[in-house]
Ligand SMILES: Nc1ccn([C@@H]2O[C@H](COP(=O)(O)OP(=O)(O)OP(=O)(O)O)[C@@H](O)[C@H]2O)c(=O)n1
């Protein structure tokens with residue numbers, strides 16, 4: 001019987017946020033983005049364990065709240081997101097045939113229903129899949145002076161989100177192959193695609209945004225309120 005695991009890459013520096021600290025430690029309603037993101041995975045009762053890849057220097061720091069859940073453990077991340085994910089997957093006490101959900105620490109607004117939709121859609125398949133959304137804007141290619149050089153065909157173009165769910169063994173092999181071939185993958189699906197797998201697209205939600213720029217914090221605060229209507233989320237505790 002296959003088991004379900006998670007890896008949360010949280011070893012980035014948040015350079016585009018420009019907040020003077022890594023964005024996974026920024027707070028919304030008194031909880032860090034990392035805490036919200038891991039918490040959304042822990043809400044899944046089938047989850048056996050979750051490895052969080054942190055910057056190596058942060059491994060000795062005290063952590064509070066949901067990260068004290070017995071299912072959570074930590075490892076040192078790498079210089080790129082792909083290296084952090086590979087380190088996390090290597091640290092899982094999992095079998096090759098088990099499933100792993102890889103979810104960005106920078107996506108704190110994952111709903112339980114989207115997580116369950118992904119798990120149910122993918123666990124019956126041999127390969128795996130990702131939450132994603134069809135593109136709704138017109139797409140332009142720009143040059144170095146920010147002038148349009150082309151309007152791109154957006155037909156069948158999707159925006160990839162996380163979680164991304166694959167078999168542990170196949171993902172380990174695909175990530176190692178991408179690294180060996182010098183292929184800089186920005187998500188797990190890219191590594192699986194490069195290894196010849198047909199990755200399933202599972203429709204996600206616009207609220208599952210990746211906090212990338214400072215202005216995204218307000219959007220994330222809004223979506224957290226929608227996701228947790230029963231909880232008292234105290235305004236002004238963002239930092
Ligand atoms: N070496 C890295 C780089 C990124 N990440 C993680 O990958 C996720 C998505 O990456 P991104 O949004 O690019 O985060 P940062 O690298 O922190 O941001 P930036 O690119 O603006 O520096 C984040 O949860 C981030 O912590 C990671 O674990 N290890």
Ligand SMILES: C[C@](O)(CO)[C@H](O)COP(=O)(O)O
Nearest residue numbers: 081104160161162186187210
């Ligand atoms: C994996 C990802 O969330 C898919 O959209 C995204 O690519 C990660 O962010 P990055 O800026 O590409 O590291």
